[in-house]
Amino acid sequence: MNRVTTFAAALAAFLFGALPAAAQGIDETINSIFADYTGWYVGLIFADLPGTNFSWIALWLVVGALIFTFYFGFIQLKGFGHSIRLVKGDYSDPDDAGEVSHFQALATALSGTVGLGNIAGVAVAVGIGGPGATFWMVIAGLFGMATKFTECTLGVKYRNEYEDGHVSGGPMYYITKGFKERGLPGGKILAVLFCIFTILGALGGGNMFQANQAHAQLSNVIGDYPGWITGVILAGITFVVIVGGIKSIARVTEKVVPFMGIFYVVVSLTILFMNYDMILWAFGQIFQGAFTGLGVAGGFTGALIQGFRRAAFSNEAGIGSAAIAHSAVKTKEPITEGYVALLEPFIDTVVICTMTALVIVITGVLNVDADTGLYVWDEAAGMISTEGGVSGVELTSRAYAQSFSWFPVMLAIAVVLFAFSTMISWSYYGLKAWTYLFGESKASEVTFKVIFCLFIVIGAAASLGPVIDFSDAMLFSMAIVNIIALYLLMPIVKAELAHYVARLKSGEIKKFT
Amino acid sequence: MTQEVFVVAYEGDDDSGTLLEYAIERAKKEDAALHIVHVLEWSPYSFLTPQEVEERHSRRKEELARAKAVIIDPAVVKASDAGLSATGEIRYGQVVELIAEIARQKSAAMIFVGRSGSNSISARVFGSVPLGLAQIAPVPTVIVP
Numbered sequence: 001m002n003r004v005t006t007f008a009a010a011l012a013a014f015l016f017g018a019l020p021a022a023a024q025g026i027d028e029t030i031n032s033i034f035a036d037y038t039g040w041y042v043g044l045i046f047a048d049l050p051g052t053n054f055s056w057i058a059l060w061l062v063v064g065a066l067i068f069t070f071y072f073g074f075i076q077l078k079g080f081g082h083s084i085r086l087v088k089g090d091y092s093d094p095d096d097a098g099e100v101s102h103f104q105a106l107a108t109a110l111s112g113t114v115g116l117g118n119i120a121g122v123a124v125a126v127g128i129g130g131p132g133a134t135f136w137m138v139i140a141g142l143f144g145m146a147t148k149f150t151e152c153t154l155g156v157k158y159r160n161e162y163e164d165g166h167v168s169g170g171p172m173y174y175i176t177k178g179f180k181e182r183g184l185p186g187g188k189i190l191a192v193l194f195c196i197f198t199i200l201g202a203l204g205g206g207n208m209f210q211a212n213q214a215h216a217q218l219s220n221v222i223g224d225y226p227g228w229i230t231g232v233i234l235a236g237i238t239f240v241v242i243v244g245g246i247k248s249i250a251r252v253t254e255k256v257v258p259f260m261g262i263f264y265v266v267v268s269l270t271i272l273f274m275n276y277d278m279i280l281w282a283f284g285q286i287f288q289g290a291f292t293g294l295g296v297a298g299g300f301t302g303a304l305i306q307g308f309r310r311a312a313f314s315n316e317a318g319i320g321s322a323a324i325a326h327s328a329v330k331t332k333e334p335i336t337e338g339y340v341a342l343l344e345p346f347i348d349t350v351v352i353c354t355m356t357a358l359v360i361v362i363t364g365v366l367n368v369d370a371d372t373g374l375y376v377w378d379e380a381a382g383m384i385s386t387e388g389g390v391s392g393v394e395l396t397s398r399a400y401a402q403s404f405s406w407f408p409v410m411l412a413i414a415v416v417l418f419a420f421s422t423m424i425s426w427s428y429y430g431l432k433a434w435t436y437l438f439g440e441s442k443a444s445e446v447t448f449k450v451i452f453c454l455f456i457v458i459g460a461a462a463s464l465g466p467v468i469d470f471s472d473a474m475l476f477s478m479a480i481v482n483i484i485a486l487y488l489l490m491p492i493v494k495a496e497l498a499h500y501v502a503r504l505k506s507g508e509i510k511k512f513t
Numbered sequence: 514m515t516q517e518v519f520v521v522a523y524e525g526d527d528d529s530g531t532l533l534e535y536a537i538e539r540a541k542k543e544d545a546a547l548h549i550v551h552v553l554e555w556s557p558y559s560f561l562t563p564q565e566v567e568e569r570h571s572r573r574k575e576e577l578a579r580a581k582a583v584i585i586d587p588a589v590v591k592a593s594d595a596g597l598s599a600t601g602e603i604r605y606g607q608v609v610e611l612i613a614e615i616a617r618q619k620s621a622a623m624i625f626v627g628r629s630g631s632n633s634i635s636a637r638v639f640g641s642v643p644l645g646l647a648q649i650a651p652v653p654t655v656i657v658p
Contacts, residue, residue: 089557098573098605100566101557108566165571240562258560328567428563 026189031328038473042466045473054305057476060310064483065143068150070491072497076145077343082504083339090511099330109325109341111257112425113348115418116213116393117314118264119411122356123395126366127383129306130375131282132289134357136307137314141349144317145342150486153338153493154178155323156331162440167329169431171320171482172198172436190435190481194320198433198475199448201319204471207452208427208459210419212468215460217393217415221408231460234420235453242427243449257421260414266412268355271403275362282361308449312479314353315345319475320482324429333509335464335500338493356396363402365395427452489500516598517545517622522612522642524627525551525584532627532657533588537595539655542600545622546598549588550615551580555605609645617651622641 046055084103085091086102100404127134151171158177159169172191214229228390272279290307291300315320326337360366367376368387378385386395393415400407427449434448503509521536533549540547541645553576561569585601592599604611616624626643643656 092557094606097557098553098555098576100561100569103558104561104567107560108563110558113562165574166567167570168567242560325563325566328563328569330570425563428567 014315018484030462031466034470034489039466042469042473045476052301054301055309057479058305058308061147061318061476061479062143063145063367064138064318064479064486065381067492068146068486069143070150072146072494074146074345075149075497076142079149079339080346083343085511086336086339087343090513091509093512096330100328101208102329102331102336104361105326105329105337106340106343107258108425109322109423110261110344110347112258112321112325113314113316113422114261114352115422116210116415117310118348118352118356119396119415119418120213120393121310121314122353123360123399124268125310126357126360126459127386127391127395127409128356129303130289130384131285131289131357131361131366132287132300133307133310134286134302134354134361135290136304137311137357138307138350140308140311141315142143144311144345144349147317147486148315148322148344149338149342150490150493151318151320151482152324152326152341153334153496154486154489155327156334156337157256157492167330168264168440170324170432170433170434170436171485172433173327174323174489175481175485176388178485178492182422182488182492184488190485194478194485195433195437197213197321197340197481198324199430199437201471201474201478202426202430202433203452203455204468205475207423207455208431208462209457209468209471210426210487211456212463213393214416214419215471217412220394220397221412222389226461227349228457228461231457234423234460235456235484237420238423238456239449239453242452243446260417263410264414265352265355267400267404267407268359271400272355272362274403278330278362279358282358285361288408297512311345311349312352312476314473315348317345318479318483318486320478321426321429323482324432325425333500335496336491338497352470360395360399363399365399365402423456458506517543518548518619519543519545519551520612520616520619520621520624521547521588522608522624522626522646523549523551523584523588525580525588528627529588532625533591535655535657536625537597539594539623539625540592540597543622546600547592548615548619548621549585549592549599549601550612551584551601551603552608552611553577553580554608555601556607562642573605584645608642609649612642612646613649613651621652623652624650626654626656628656628658 033300045057048054049056049059085320089101089103092101122134122137125137129136154174155171158174159167161167161175171194173193175191176187179185179190211231211234212227214234215227218230219225219227289303312318322341326341329337331337365387367387369376370376376385377383378389381389381391383391387392387398390398393411397408397411400411430452431445431448435444438444438447500509517529519536519540521533523533536547539545565572580603581601585603587600589601602615604615612624612626624646626646628643643654646654647656
């Protein structure tokens, strides 16, 4: 008996002692393999334009957003009111009650995008680019609305509807079907490429990065503990939701996440209200910083680049993921989903990200030189010197804690929930890309879902810098393929829009309430 | 004189038998027609996962088929067998609002609703269907115990 106990104790000691060490070893091996084989690709995707420090991929997204904005005649301004009316259900036929409403489609798509980008991403942008980055982030968000409009309309128009009533859609479907309809070559190749990027992006940015950040937040609050524990728990919960079909957990998260989002906005507004005398000053900092940099290295371009990059990362406009989410909605008019989707970058970037940025600026966590009034640049960290030298989520946490000491705990819970809901959404996006490539069988679906859950453990346990970089590169690669397709297919959306607007004006499409 | 219509808010659970029998009895006495309504609780503002969004259309079809086969059809048959003119309807939405709306549309003379569920904690906090109907019903409403 004694021997058994001793053996068990030894085994436990070995497992708990050796596992992290083994994980460490595996980490390093994976890191070096990834850095060796994928480093060139990551470098290529995030490469700067010659003679500048502006990455071409950020420009790609912004130029796309600008072109769609002009091509559709500033649809994000002209159609904003109509979008709100659609979400309110003014145009919903009561006989269709029980189908997914526009509001639900929007909320589901938003729960995939609202998350770390709004909390950590903004802090990174403001930390490196100064308050002025906020201005460019909002501008990029406003233009990005036109991109979402375009991709989500196409997502619904070219989805596959099966006999049992379920639907599959997204860029891979509009690329193949739309290209065929317009007599364009190369649709199949682009669609396959898009799917590969989506699967890898889902496993990385939509999964490992989320798990990693969730663990970082938890250990911040609870104290340091092995990441694989968070990983196994998160993977277990995700497994029962996506493989076991235990909808109740997902439903709880889906209810809590919007609540968290609203709560975040309310807390932000409260802090702004408490410091109401500084709001105008903060806006002044944002506008001034947008064009001068306020002493931030990189100045105007630094602010611009950080703002644009973070907006693209946060609202996913042009990436193609939203098109997958929206295409599942049963609607007679594809263009209505476009209208609804254009609200996403607005809520995500223009509203929520701006809140975070304002709170960071107002609470004074960014150090300012009392003599010059300029921000103090920390050369070693490559960002503005902050209180306590923190960045990312911690910077946001510290800014909010200035007003509410309990906020870091709430933020940790919010980050974990946001991470979880983002993972659930990306498991779906990844799955749709997977089934497009490998067929819509139960076995193929379960295979992907199990792989997805395994990657959660890896993501939480490891600090896989190069792997995360590679997965970021995959997300943006999705945007390369997707935006090329959007350029080629945008005349179809224009025709849909003209037809819809004409019927709206003639009264053929009428309000029900 | 046109025949009067009684609207029955029919849940289809174990207690609903008494409600239906009472409504049939009253309708026979008054020579009225029965319109039996089953409402599937649904809010366009609830939150769904992407998977649920995808499956919603087929789930809705299944739910409607089930409600028709298990709840509404047997109730209509029971009322018809009792010699009444009876129709059935299945709707998605908020029970109280829909029953009141249908009563208005059908120019119903009366609404019949069961008392079941009125004692649960949530019913006490958020209000139950009979209580809600008591407040907004456009016509006299009978709450059957």
